[in-house]
């Protein structure tokens with residue numbers, strides 16, 4: 329059994345999850361699906377190893393009340409992401425206001441949120457990114473390039489990086505393999521390697537040294553490249569959502585324990601991975617941390633790396649100050 333907050337003795341900051349995937353909201357209204365239902369169902373088949381209907385998928389999601397109670401019990405403070413790809417996928421999904429409002433209903437659980445924009449929407453994307461950063465105080469903007477079908481080092485998107493860097497925002501960049509489209513004919517049109525190679529981040533980070541970038545996930549099969557770009561570029565960081573801890577390559581665990589110990593942050597990928605059974609218990613059971621590394625990974629790095637953005641988002645970090 330995973331340790332509760334009381335048993336562990338320190339809280340956790342979860343830098344990535346889809347906390348808007350809920351069966352029912354606190355006000356009695358239904359939660360929203362992430363974009364593209366057929367791909368969500370295929371993704372669920374990939375994770376659960378069986379076919380599920382939309383109703384069955386919904387029934388596995390928690391209600392808003394259940395979700396926040398669980399995150400409180402385990403002392404996990406999160407930064408949920410919005411998610412949209414209308415040009416690449418044709419559906420809107422978890423829009424920015426939906427996720428922003430969710431975080432504002434539970435400020436003790438949520439420390440901020442990640443906005444979403446579709447870079448192909450040009451001026452509208454710039455305006456929405458600016459609204460997220462200026463008005464909604466987003467920590468940054470999360471991208472999913474295989475679904476959104478773009479390269480971050482394509483110069484056509486430079487105005488977006490200028491804008492995000494100008495507001496001091498981060499971006500979350502999807503690294504490597506994605507479960508989206510898994511098993512569908514043609515992978516649902518998703519090209520898993522084309523847009524997920526960290527060479528794109530190496531170029532972007534070099535061209536925009538003020539833009540802070542988090543390479544997400546295991547970054548399979550580009551793990552080594554991801555770690556080297558992260559080591560080389562002072563404005564590039566790592567997080568670990570999107571894989572069971574027992575499948576993390578030794579290279580990642582070694583780098584977390586050594587040369588990248590101040591750069592790796594904890595991410596849950598809730599609810600695709602169950603917070604308690606899959607993630608918290610997995611890290612406790614299947615990974616060996618050197619002394620002091622757990623605290624860095626679970627919350628200190630996130631405070632050091634994202635602290636200015638969390639404060640900008642209105643998070644009260646005073647209880648954390650004594651912990652760093």
Ligand SMILES: [Zn+2]
Nearest residue numbers: 344345346597
């Ligand atoms: Zn995700």
